[in-house]
Amino acid sequence: MTNQSRREFLKTTALIGTAVTGLSSKTNGAQTNQLSEDRMGVLVDTTICIGCRKCEWACKTSHEMETAPLDSYDDRSVFNVKRRPDSKSLTVVNEYLNNETSSLPIDVKVQCMHCDNPACVSACIVGAFSKKENGAVIWDGDKCIGCRYCMIACPFQVPAFEFEVALKPDIKKCDFCFERTKIGKIPACTEICPVEAVTFGRREDLVKAAHHKIKNYPNRYINRVFGEHEVGGTSWIYLASKEFEELAFPKLGKDPAPGVSEAIQHGIFAYFVPPIALYALLGGVMWINKNKKIEQGEEN
Amino acid sequence: MKSKLLLLIFICASLLNAQNKKVVHPNLSGVSCKTCHSCEVPTKENPCIKPCPRDKMISIDQSPEEGPEVLIIDKFKEQSDIYAPVAFTHRLHAEMSGMSGGCKMCHHYNPPGQVIGCSDCHELTRKRVDVSKPDLKGAYHRQCMDCHRSWSGKVECVSCHETIGTSKNKKKQPIGYKGKNRVHPKIITPDKIKFDTPKTSGRIVTFYHSEHNELFGLECQSCHSNESCVKCHNKNKSASLKVKTTEQKHAVCSNCHNTKLNCSSCHLDTAKPGFNHKVSTGFDNSKFHSKLLCARCHTEKGKFKGLNNECMNCHGKWTQENFNHKITGLVLDETHAAIECAECHLDKTFAKPVCNNCHDDISFPKNIPGKLTKKK
Structure with missing residues (x-):
């Protein structure tokens, strides 16, 4: 958002404009994702998470964000309110009461799910969001114009905007530790987790491992891997002991989120209808007005 | 060919x-x-x-003494810059596991032969290809936290680890390390427990815990075989009390007692006195039989009736040749040692002897046919 000059931005916009008006009679959806077979993912096992919140600390530390000292994360009173990832924390852990049979609570880590067909990528009008080959959905501050369409498009309502920053606000969301994975490290949260409730690996292997767990411990898990099919699949997938909707997961279908929003958008913009319609309308108004004037003139 | x-x-x-x-x-x-x-x-x-299934696995149990006493878990020394290694009191935990699931509580992959340690299967590095099982750090912590958070709910790292750099510990021993030979402190068991049951008549069940483990010789594991750690270690007792069905409540007794019949043998309106062999059966076992296990005489498992108080039931026929009279605290003199038992002991229980079969003015215990070896 900051480093791109006005001229460059106008250039891009003009190019897009030309492409849309001149070359295609029908607008294209977001580019088909180049989903690699080896794309990575994370399996979150909520039955294992102990709610120590070390992932929150590691996330902030590795992203050079402001954080309270490590030992302050032992304070469990934060669980009294349900939190959401925001511009100051890219991941949060929430705690839910378990069934009567178990005194142990259920802890659920929340962050960007890194969809296989991300709605934010599709919604972003300047291409600031992109899905990377390793599965990460990342945001490019150089391109963002701060329209916040991504925030509305995201089925998980993850992207956060730095409202408190007046001059150079950023969109903040988990970037799957793209800078770390680039140099062969694993995401900070998956590295620090003492119980490995978050396992980093090939998504395909993780889905297999998750189903294996369900088969082996049918009493421990419900028979569903959240994120395997939801909104077309996500890089982060979840296991739980009770229905995900009870753990504040959104109720989602299997169709990719962009499919829905794009169908509406593209339906409206198909065959260059809106501009033509607009010009037709304006033309019509002009014509009526002109006729009126003529009539008035005749009367005079 | x-x-x-x-x-x-x-x-x-x-x-x-x-x-x-x-x-x-x-x-x-x-x-x-x-x-x-x-x-x-x-x-x-x-x-x-x-891939290891936890259940349906062939498992063996070893005694706690066969395993290591204390394990210093410092395999991640190179990786960790926040927390120091911990000392895991293996012996102590092995002892406690006896009352729960045994070795396989932790050693869930446990085929016959040598017990397999965690690091034999779980990889040291978190970035790995096989994600079907947790890495070593995850495996360790899961084993610990599964129980340790169940009684306090706390998950602070510093309850087991020391933070590097803040150590005041000069000996450089890991936190919680209290010497090699640490065993579980003696478990204080209740003498008796009075259960107040919801029954209208026969409300009170008195359970003599000490009798069961001291007198009847039951091992802790005989009843406490599948306890959760919380049962003893919970600091908030009432929180762990679960509502049990009548069947579950009786289950622990019905291993030995028939809980379907004779409710009134346990359910009384007042507290029941403890077991006294003499009062209940008429046979005083406090003299010579007090140290015997019940099963020495009551050989058929679970059957305690049908024995009468005749010595022959267990001892066979005693004669002056095969009975060492010294055991009673009286060494017979030569004359009396040659006499048949029944000459003096008319009673089948070999109680107090009579002397007037042979002697006129002599009586027991005023006169003694030999030498006393111990005071009665």
Whole structure:
């Protein structure tokens, strides 16, 4: 958002404009994702998470964000309110009461799910969001114009905007530790987790491992891997002991989120209808007005 | 000719294979290779061990003494810059596990032979290809936290780890390290427990805990075989109390007692006095039989009726030759040692002897037919 000059931005916009008006009679959806077979993912096992919140600390530390000292994360009173990832924390852990049979609570880590067909990528009008080959959905501050369409498009309502920053606000969301994975490290949260409730690996292997767990411990898990099919699949997938909707997961279908929003958008913009319609309308108004004037003139 | 040669090679190969199994797993006779291995011919390079199911696994139990006493878990020294290593009191935990699930509580993959340690299967590095099982750090913490958070709900790292850099510990011993020979402190058991049951008549059940483990010689594990750690270690007792069904409540007793019949043998309106063999059966076992296990006399398991108080039931026929009278605290003199038992002991229980069969003005215990060896 900051480093791109006005001229460059106008250039891009003009190019897009030309492409849309001149070359295609029908607008294209977001580019088909180049989903690699080896794309990575994370399996979150909520039955294992102990709610120590070390992932929150590691996330902030590795992203050079402001954080309270490590030992302050032992304070469990934060669980009294349900939190959401925001511009100051890219991941949060929430705690839910378990069934009567178990005194142990259920802890659920929340962050960007890194969809296989991300709605934010599709919604972003300047291409600031992109899905990377390793599965990460990342945001490019150089391109963002701060329209916040991504925030509305995201089925998980993850992207956060730095409202408190007046001059150079950023969109903040988990970037799957793209800078770390680039140099062969694993995401900070998956590295620090003492119980490995978050396992980093090939998504395909993780889905297999998750189903294996369900088969082996049918009493421990419900028979569903959240994120395997939801909104077309996500890089982060979840296991739980009770229905995900009870753990504040959104109720989602299997169709990719962009499919829905794009169908509406593209339906409206198909065959260059809106501009033509607009010009037709304006033309019509002009014509009526002109006729009126003529009539008035005749009367005079 | 060629086919015969091939057959010979095949036989040799299969023999070799069978021998191999014996060498690698000496205790595994009768167990199919497929129980643990997924491929036909497991090799050292590719053992193709199936992903571990926790249940349905062949398991062995060893005594706590057979394992290590204390393990210093410092395998991640190189990786960790926040927390220092911990000392894991293996012996102590092994002892406690006896009342729960035994070795397999932690050693969930536990085929016969040597007990397999965590690091034999769980990889040291978190970034790895096989994600079907947790890495070593995850495996350790899961084992610890599964129980340790169940009674306090706390998950602070510093309850086990020291933070590097803030250590005041000059000996550089890990936190919680209290010497090598640490064993579990003596478990204080209740003498008796009075249960107030919801029954209208026969409300009170008095359970004499001390009788069961001291008098009846039951081991802790005889009843406490599947307890959760919380049962003893919970600081908030009421929180862990679960609502139990009538059946569950009786289950622990019905191993030995028939809880379907004779409710009134336990359910009374007042507290029941403890077990007294003399009062209940008429046979005073406090003199010579107090140290015996019940099963020495009541040989049929679970059956305690039908014995009368005659010594012959257990001891056979006593004669002056086969009975060492010294055991009673009285060494008979030569004259009396030669006399048949029944001459003096008219009673079948060999109680107080009578002297007037032979003597006129002599009586027991005023006069003694020998030498007393101990005071009565």
